[in-house]
Amino acid sequence: MTDYDPHSIESRWRDRWTEAERYEAEPDDAESTFVTVPYPYPSGGMHVGHARTYTVPDVYARYRRLQGDTVLFPIGWHVTGTPIIGAVERLKKGEEQQLDVLQNTYNVPSDTLSELETPMGFARYFIEEHYKKNMKALGLSVDWRREFTTNDERYKRFITWQYERLNDRGLLEKGLHPVSYCLEQEDPVTTHDILEGEEAEFQEYTLVKFDWDGTTVPMATLRPETVHGVTNAYIDPDAEYVRAQVDGDEWIVSTEGAEKLAHQARDVERLDSFTGERLVGQRVTNPVTEEPVLVLPAGFVDADNATGVVMSVPAHSPDDWIALQEAKDDDERLQEYGIDPETVRAIEARPIADVDGYGEVPARDAVEFAEVESTTDPELEEVRQELYNNEFHSGRLKEMYGEYAGRIISDVRDAIKAEYQQRGAFDSMYDFAEMVVSRAGGKVIVSEQETWFLRYNDPDWTEMAHEAVGEMTVIPETTREQYTHTIDWLEEWPCIRNYGLGTPLPMDDDFIIEPLSDSTIYMSYYTIAHRLQDVPVEQLTPKFFDTLFYGSDAVAEPDETALDLRGEWEYWYPVDFRCSGNDLISNHLTFYLYHHAELFEKPQWPQGVTSMGMGLLEGEAMSSSSGHVVLPSEAIEEYGADTVRFFLLNSAEPWQDFDWRDERVEDTRDQLERFYDRAAEIIELDCPDEQPDLEPIDRWLLAKLQETVAAATDALEAFETRKASQAAFYGFEEHLRWYRRRTDRDRPGARWALREVLRTRLELLAPFVPFLTNELHERLTGEPSTAWPSVDPQLTDPIVEIEEMLIEQLTEDINDIVNVTGTDPDRIAVYTAADWKYDVFEQVTETGPDVGAVMSEVMERPELRERGNEVNQLVRDLVDQVRGRDDETLATMADVEERSVYERAREFFAGEFDAEIVVKNETDAETDSEREQASGAVPFRPAVHLN
């Protein structure tokens, strides 16, 4: 019954566009528009969430093209770094989950798997078999001549240039940085490489350097400000400890602690080892208070956490409090270690801060209140958290803190720490708070590595980045603050990795520039990527790129080719819109701004960024590892590319999350099919070439069309794909429904109007559903959609719109009365308001919607004053009518001849309600009962009576 066959239409148009090189963009006299999207990272296949990411810029590109611009929409492939290598490794190891994803989620044939066993083989497979095929099937208007990968020699030359220049400008810096490090692989690891403890964050522990006869016993703590409250120390008597030279001093730490320190850029030399028992019962001296304190044995001390020795602050730590009580009660154990129980019993908690809501010894109060009695009680965790929180935010230090006395801990902790560190009493080390294990099975620790950084906290650079944000269009506007915040928050960014695909750092080619750092200005590379193919790699020196980007004056002997290419770059740059994801604001998008601001002049800075929301599938997050994804190829096969596109663009605005629900997608497909069928009918109609006489209802439809053109245009300018397509598609369907109900469509005027409407809507929808619309447009007019429509002032008609609105309102009113009374009237009387009521209306529009003010004006007029209450009620009704309508509309309303509007529509009403329709003015009422019925008439709200 339907002729709509998306697959044949779509393949036909795809072929035509390819043959015509339709989207191969060359500089010309027209305005240029340059839109980009982050190049895909082919470490796996593409799902329908990615499809939206690339379709949104496509819609904008198509829109700008219809507006007459020359538009560039390119794609490249990001393969930098380790994810692809990791994926290949997992494949080669035959890891089950990886095989499952490749074979079952992404349908890689078994006999092809071997091709994926090299990084570029893997990338190439997904580029060709997934991304490109899907993108072409979706009809993305990409200039495919410009594609490249970030592992290409020419691209590497470009990145080399970028990093040499950044280095020249002093924005690169070499230094130490803590990273997660796998002891098994002896290499840094990323979150993706971590099997256990993926969420773990590493902490910077303060080491309080207690002294034991000239040997340092560093006690690890996260609360350095409690140093005055230390009453004793704890060590695990059974764990292994070492004495070692650490940066020239002698330290005692756990064996694990020593290994960690060795990885944190310290010079560690082990002297001897022993169990913790050796320190038990010894006295060590607090470096701040210079007091000796006793070392007690404790099983709860974890030798594999920081140094494996901790200080005890029983007044403020619930753990320490309980442990101390337990020690006091266990004479036997103490004696075992040769400790006099009396000395332990003499230890008293030493409060160092006043905390709101707690007594003198907060830890005791907290423990007693919660009735926790043992260090193994699971509830202790909660008690500890709560107390720590309260102390941190409301604890005030006591007098022993000198200049810090009376201050809130959260305000001064860092200062105290820095001060004692400076004085040599404190040191620090990094560690995780929990066990972390890599996928390779090795223990993961925090290591400090020599690294190159990008100095994103450089004040001048930061300032320029702020400026760039200030000058660009941000969609949605609410994200602007996120950029500002990110810029202020960014510190130095380590921009290299030890291994991976990509470009070696020119200053130190043992390292590879990491993915987020080699993807900041590559949009400029698109402008010349296709032409660079003809330039020998060796010719692409930094000077070549200087010439290309900075012009002939930048170098002594400018390269001719570079100068020639410079024209292309100048034509396309700046990037008009970068369409990216919400999640990239805090890194990629902000880096993009930084690097543009630094390396290019202001006119070349980013003009606009839109960030997109995520995709859900049947209400849940998509996940390729669990197979909870829909592949674009499958969706297109089932519904057609236009349906997929339309659903993605129409179900939510780009920055909102969308939810792919099969049922909804099916509905979308049905709607498009219906649209297609109706369009086909109109195309078949015999239609006059010249505009025939139009009825008011035809002019109304055409006026609505103009409104729709304006709304869709405004919306697309703001990237509101949903609003634009809703207006052009669903919104207009409603107007058409009313039109069909209101009129006979077999008139020349109606045919002409419907044809005009169809043509325009096809143009409005062309960016969204390009296959369907171009097909129909060509059948209708002989050529594809070539221009975006503009509002035709000849076809706007405010009066006819108001007249039609009155008819709709009256239809609703009559219908309401019929419903509520349950009657089936034979005769419907419609009374328009008496002339004096229109005088009052005019007064209301003049005075404004203020009942009191209008009344005092109106009461000046004797002929109105004598109507008293009636006028009062009328003014109230009219004020409600007028409120919220602009002056223009009100002025137009004043020109409407209400009675003739209803009379012209008599036939329509008669048909709708199957009744005789009588239209009269209120003043023409003859009998008392008729006058009664008619008296309620208000301008633009006639009285109605049913019999």
Added chain:
RNA sequence: GCGAGGGUAGCCAAGUUAGGAAACGGCGGCGGACUCAAGAUCCGCUCCUGUAGAGGUCCGCAGGUUCAAAUCCUGCCCCUCGCACCA
């Protein structure tokens, strides 16, 4: 914890920037028209009450400002995203 966004009728979702109509639209549900029938299409209804187009109560919760609040202010609850070497 920090930063950002959000909570609207059974579901999805507009409206919030410029306060002013129980609150666009869709889905689902109910009734009707057309049809041999189904589907498609069309017309009503779909918070409560109501045989005259009305009234009442509503926009996470609790207050406040105002003639008037889904919209502005304050506090609270809940959800989502980001928080660094990772695309």
